[in-house]
Amino acid sequence: MFPDIESQRMRLVWMTPRVMRASIEGRCREAEALVGASLPDSWPEEDARRWISIRLDQMERSPEAAEWLLRLMVDVGTFTAVGYINFHDPLVDGRAELGYTVFPQYRRLGYAGEAALAMMRWANATHGVSTFVVSVSPENAPSLGLAAKLGFERVGTQIDDVDGEEWVFELAWPASGKGLGA
Numbered sequence: 001m002f003p004d005i006e007s008q009r010m011r012l013v014w015m016t017p018r019v020m021r022a023s024i025e026g027r028c029r030e031a032e033a034l035v036g037a038s039l040p041d042s043w044p045e046e047d048a049r050r051w052i053s054i055r056l057d058q059m060e061r062s063p064e065a066a067e068w069l070l071r072l073m074v075d076v077g078t079f080t081a082v083g084y085i086n087f088h089d090p091l092v093d094g095r096a097e098l099g100y101t102v103f104p105q106y107r108r109l110g111y112a113g114e115a116a117l118a119m120m121r122w123a124n125a126t127h128g129v130s131t132f133v134v135s136v137s138p139e140n141a142p143s144l145g146l147a148a149k150l151g152f153e154r155v156g157t158q159i160d161d162v163d164g165e166e167w168v169f170e171l172a173w174p175a176s177g178k179g180l181g182a
Contacts, residue, residue: 031043
């Protein structure tokens with residue numbers, strides 16, 4: 001079990017294998033009890049189920065990756081999960097790739113940026129991460145806006161097997177004075 005990562009409005013609660021299995025198997029109330037927060041009635045939707053399965057398999061193959069993987073974004077005022085966030089892998093060459101999803105009813109309220117900053121601060125302080133990466137679909141205007149707001153700079157393009165074209169952005173840490181990461 002890994003400690004929560006905290007921000008002003010949230011606890012980023014690590015999803016244990018037990019929480020992941022309960023979620024995948026449709027035992028939402030059990031998952032809620034384990035994390036101490038309510039989950040959406042539709043939990044987990046298809047995309048979340050896919051990511052939970054991928055991360056659970058990754059954790060089982062590489063236990064050292066566990067603390068980097070899925071965390072529920074829990075609003076501390078309402079004890080409600082508003083989304084989930086993780087690094088795709090443990091630190092590689094001083095770099096860590098961040099991914100997140102905010103549930104539709106909580107979008108455009110600043111949760112993604114707040115959670116991303118908390119994760120980056122944790123990764124830098126705990127593991128010395130010096131470069132953060134995000135990959136965003138060119139059609140995802142909100143995430144492109146968040147990347148710019150946080151100070152990420154576009155460094156390339158890649159093709160994801162599932163999501164198609166993605167623009168790749170990097171942010172040197174500590175942030176260079178631009179964006180929210182400063």
